[in-house]
Amino acid sequence: MNNGFYRRxxxxxxxxxxxxxxxxxxxxxxLLLVLSTLVVRGLSGLTLDLVTRMTPPPGSxxxxxxxPIMGSILMTGIAMLLGTPVGxxxxxxxxxxxxxxxLAGTIRFINxxxxxxxxxxxxxxIYELMVLRMGHFSAWAGAVALAVxxxxxxxxxxxxxxxxxxxxxxxxxxxxxxxxxxxxxMVSYRAARTGLVTGALLAFARISGETxxxxxxxxxxxxxxxxxxxxxxxxxxxxxxxxxSPYERWQALxxxxxxxxTVTILAVNIVARSLSRNKxxxx
Amino acid sequence: MTVQNLMEQQVPHPFAQQAGRENRRDRAxxxxxxxxxxxxxxxxxxxALSIAVGAWPALRAFGPAFLTTEVWNPVxxxxxxxxxxxxxxxxxxxxxxxxxxxxxxxxxxxxELCPAPLRRPIGIAIELLAGIPSIIYGIWGLxxxxxxxxxxxxxxxxDTVGQVPVIGALFQGPPYGIGVLTAGLILGIMVLPFxxxxxxxxxxxxxxxxxxxxxxxxxxxxxxxxNVVFPYTRVGVVGGAMLALGRALGETMAVTFVIGxxxxxxxSLMAPGxxxxxxxxxxxxxxxxxxxxxxLVGLGLVxxxxxxxxxxxxxxxxLRLDRKAGK
Numbered sequence: 058m059n060n061g062f063y064r065r066x067x068x069x070x071x072x073x074x075x076x077x078x079x080x081x082x083x084x085x086x087x088l089l090l091v092l093s094t095l096v097v098r099g100l101s102g103l104t105l106d107l108v109t110r111m112t113p114p115p116g117s118x119x120x121x122x123x124x125p126i127m128g129s130i131l132m133t134g135i136a137m138l139l140g141t142p143v144g145x146x147x148x149x150x151x152x153x154x155x156x157x158x159x160l161a162g163t164i165r166f167i168n169x170x171x172x173x174x175x176x177x178x179x180x181x182x183i184y185e186l187m188v189l190r191m192g193h194f195s196a197w198a199g200a201v202a203l204a205v206x207x208x209x210x211x212x213x214x215x216x217x218x219x220x221x222x223x224x225x226x227x228x229x230x231x232x233x234x235x236x237x238x239x240x241x242x243m244v245s246y247r248a249a250r251t252g253l254v255t256g257a258l259l260a261f262a263r264i265s266g267e268t269x270x271x272x273x274x275x276x277x278x279x280x281x282x283x284x285x286x287x288x289x290x291x292x293x294x295x296x297x298x299x300x301x302s303p304y305e306r307w308q309a310l311x312x313x314x315x316x317x318x319t320v321t322i323l324a325v326n327i328v329a330r331s332l333s334r335n336k337x338x339x340x
Numbered sequence: 341m342t343v344q345n346l347m348e349q350q351v352p353h354p355f356a357q358q359a360g361r362e363n364r365r366d367r368a369x370x371x372x373x374x375x376x377x378x379x380x381x382x383x384x385x386x387x388a389l390s391i392a393v394g395a396w397p398a399l400r401a402f403g404p405a406f407l408t409t410e411v412w413n414p415v416x417x418x419x420x421x422x423x424x425x426x427x428x429x430x431x432x433x434x435x436x437x438x439x440x441x442x443x444x445x446x447x448x449x450x451x452e453l454c455p456a457p458l459r460r461p462i463g464i465a466i467e468l469l470a471g472i473p474s475i476i477y478g479i480w481g482l483x484x485x486x487x488x489x490x491x492x493x494x495x496x497x498x499d500t501v502g503q504v505p506v507i508g509a510l511f512q513g514p515p516y517g518i519g520v521l522t523a524g525l526i527l528g529i530m531v532l533p534f535x536x537x538x539x540x541x542x543x544x545x546x547x548x549x550x551x552x553x554x555x556x557x558x559x560x561x562x563x564x565x566x567n568v569v570f571p572y573t574r575v576g577v578v579g580g581a582m583l584a585l586g587r588a589l590g591e592t593m594a595v596t597f598v599i600g601x602x603x604x605x606x607x608s609l610m611a612p613g614x615x616x617x618x619x620x621x622x623x624x625x626x627x628x629x630x631x632x633x634x635x636l637v638g639l640g641l642v643x644x645x646x647x648x649x650x651x652x653x654x655x656x657x658x659l660r661l662d663r664k665a666g667k
Contacts, residue, residue, distance in 0.1 A: 070560035074453060080445020084536065085462070087529050088469050091480045098483070146376035154370060155377065164377050167384050170651045173583060175590020177617045178387060178647075181640045184624075185390035205383060212380060236362040238369035266473025269592040269617070273624045293475055297593065300479045308483075315476050326471050330464070 092319075099316025102309050107317070112279055112295065116304050122314050124281045125295040131283070132196055132275060132291060133265055136203030141257050143204075144211025148256075151212070152219035153241050165216075171209040179205050180270035188274060196282075196289035199275025203264045210260040218252025219245055251332050258329035262322045268293035292318060391644055394637035397630050406638060412603035414627070419635035421642055423603045427520060427615040428643070431595060432588040434524025434609075435531060440581060442528075443535030450536075451543045451569075452561050463540065470533040478597035481526035482518075486598050489525075490517030494610055513608040516600065521609040523599040523618075530594050531584045538580035542573045542661070576661040582654030590647045592617040616643040 106121045113120025147164070155161025183202040188194055222245050230240040246253070276288035277295060292314050299311035353359070398419060399406060409420025450463055494515030502511040546569050554568045570577070600612020601622045614622075616639045627633045 066560055066563070070562040073562040073566075074448075077445035077448040078453065080442045081449035084442045084446050084532050085465075088466075088533065090484070091472075091477060091529070092469075094480055094484050095476065143376045143379060146373045147380055150370075150373035150377040154373060161377075164380050166652075166655060168380050169655050170648060171380065171384055173586050173647075173651055174387070175592065175617060175643060175647055177590065177592045177620055178391070178640055178644050181394070181620070181624075181637060182387040182390050185394045185637070186386065208380065208383065212377075236366045238366045239362070241369070262471055266475060268473070268475045269621060272621055276625065293473070293593075296475055296479065297596075300482060300597070311479060315479050319472055319476055322471055322473065323468055326468055 095312070095316050095319060098309075098312040099314075102313030103316065107310075107313055111281060112290065112310070113306060114279070115302070115307070118306055120306070120310070122292065122295065122310060122317075124278065124290040125292045125314070126317075128196070128275070128278070128282070128290040129265065129292040131285075132200045132203060132271075132289065133261065135197075135200035135285075136207055136264055137257065137261060139201065140204035140207025140260065141211050144208045144256070144260070145215050145253060147208070148212045148215025149219065149241060149245075151216040153237075153245065168209045168212050172213060175269070176206060176267050177269035177272075180273055183270065183274050191286075193286075194274065194276040194288040196275050196285045196287065199271045199289065199291065200285075202270040202274045203267060206264050206267060206270065207260040210263055211256045214256025214259060215249075215253060218249040218256065221252065222248040255329045255333045258325050258332070262325040262329070265325075266293060266318050266322055268297055272297075388644065391637055391641045395634060395641040398634035398638040399641075401631060402635075406635075407642070410603075410605055414629075414632050417629065417631045419631065419638075421616075421635075421639055423605050424614050424616040424619045424639055425642060426605050427523075427599065427613040428589055428617070428646075430520055430609075430613075431524040431527055431599070431615055432585060434521070435527035435588045436581065436585055438525060438528030439532045439535050439584065443532055443539055443584075444577075446532075446536040447539035447543050448565055450540050452565060463537075466533045466540075467537050470537055474530055474591055474594040477526055477530045477594040481522060481594060482597040485526060486517040486522050489522055490515045494521075497610075509607045510609050513606070513611055515610060516612060518598045518600045518612060519610050520599070520606075520613040523595045523613075523615070524609075526594050526598055527588050527591055530591065531588050534587065535580065535584045538583065539577055542576035542580060543569055545576065545661070546572050573661070575657050579654045579657030579661065582650055582657065586647050586651040586654060589650065590617055590643060592621050596621045616640070 104121075106119070108121060108126060109123055110119065110121035111124050112122060147168075151161050151165060155164065179202055183198050183205065187198040187201060191198070226244050226248060227240050230244045231237070235243070271291055271294050275291055275294070277298060278288045278290040280290070282289055296311045296314045296318070299307035299314070302308065402409070402419065406419070406421055407425070408422055409418075410422045411418045411420050412423060413419070446466065450459060450466075454462060494517070497511045498513075498515065502508045550568055550572065551564055554564045559567070595615050596618040599614055599618045601614050601618060602612040603614050603619070606613065620636050620639055624633070624636050627636055
């Protein structure tokens with residue numbers, strides 16, 4: 058009887074572990090499948106044409122993704138310029154001034170909610186706020202929508218990184234007579250510099266694939282445009298439209314664009330990770 | 341304090357001017373950072389307010405019935421949110437039913453079974469996958485998963501489970517490929533790395549001492565996981581799952597590609613349907629008329645309230661775990 062109990066425990070153990078191995082196998086298999094399809098379908102389109110030629114008209118051959126790529130770079134850049142400073146300042150307040158206070162707790166809570174809020178809701182917000190007021194879709198609206206997504210990411214990492222800076226550093230600077238803002242800008246920021254860069258990189262990775270908030274802010278544009286007050290082509294929405302189109306060339310471009318975005322995001326994530334590892338911090 | 345003492349002295353201190361300037365800058369810097377922090381609150385408030393304002397015409401026209409009607413007819417200006425709400429809930433539940441056990445399995449594998457040299461690379465790979473944008477999963481679902489399901493899995497399900505009374509109704513009708521089932525599966529694959537990464541992190545908060553004591557008493561690996569690791573991290577696992585649920589509910593692009601955008605509630609899981617986010621993504625730029633647009637924003641309001649409550653609950657649970665871990 059005792060022997061049977063022992064055998065049953067071993068059996069249950071083996072069964073459960075086999076199941077969890079199988080689960081891990083299935084999960085990793087699916088993720089591998091997604092990535093390998095992406096590479097297989099997208100790689101043949103990764104030519105110089107992709108980044109030097111404009112989107113082709115429906116049903117025609119040739120062309121590339123030059124205007125969506127430029128549009129995405131432009132809007133992402135503006136979004137970073139708008140969102141990162143706000144995020145860093147807000148994170149600074151949470152880590153240096155607010156700390157354990159009640160207001161800081163509330164802001165932290167709301168920030169975490171914003172961090173995982175559906176991005177399409179952000180799109181609706183900017184539509185109501187800017188597109189309706191201005192009367193037309195515009196690259197500005199797209200950039201602001203992306204900036205709203207940047208802020209919570211940067212706030213979170215900035216606060217986490219500043220909290221890793223030992224208080225003894227701050228106290229030493231304060232004891233030398235430095236005002237608080239000098240302590241923060243000259244001591245805390247310097248000690249946490251790579252962490253702050255990591256946060257910005259993570260935010261960049263996050264917004265470069267965002268589609269939903271651009272659908273009805275920046276819309277899309279078949280043509281070259283640098284006018285920030287007009288709809289602007291961008292990679293994610295172009296991929297969305299091209300993938301759902303019946304034209305084979307457009308579908309091929311969608312796959313190549315998808316591969317381009319994925320490779321960019323993976324590369325940025327890897328750089329961000331290795332930066333923070335070199336400093337011995339955890340992200 | 342020292343600065344104020346300096347200012348009050350009759351004889352100007354040689355550094356008084358400088359100290360005053362530093363003091364002003366300090367206040368300005370504090371103001372700037374605090375303003376930015378408060379901006380976070382303003383943004384969330386602005387989101388809630390602007391969506392509520394945008395949804396107002398629809399809410400006034402349809403009242404509470406907006407939530408319980410299935411009709412979605414732009415021609416007659418009749419709109420109800422029931423079908424998208426149903427689609428959102430069903431796809432998310434389906435996604436969680438797939439991703440939770442598999443993610444749990446991956447976490448157990450990574451913390452207990454995986455050979456040490458592989459642990460880091462696999463862990464990092466999963467974290468990287470969590471960062472891939474949803475449009476990638478969407479395009480894969482449309483071109484690879486949907487045709488595959490249409491050719492093989494769905495006909496099989498219709499022929500076998502579809503013949504069983506009662507639950508068979510969920511698996512009847514023609515195999516479209518796209519539909520609620522496919523959308524749920526894609527969503528599950530998408531939140532999987534997220535769940536796996538969070539669960540693993542939570543599992544790693546278990547003090548080694550607890551784990552080793554259990555092993556020392558002669559527990560099998562599974563008994564350690566089930567009786568020590570899991571009870572210790574239950575709140576965290578549930579919180580992480582809710583966080584993933586919050587993502588799944590609001591996820592747009594992965595679903596939009598494969599849901600089929602049909603505003604009706606079908607018994608069959610294989611029929612096309614719609615979700616809140618995909619309805620907004622598909623129809624918003626094409627919507628004409630105040631009531632149509634406003635109804636779509638109304639859907640957004642429902643989604644906002646839904647995800648807000650799920651995320652808030654998740655956050656509260658994870659905070660409890662943090663406090664337990666003494667952070």
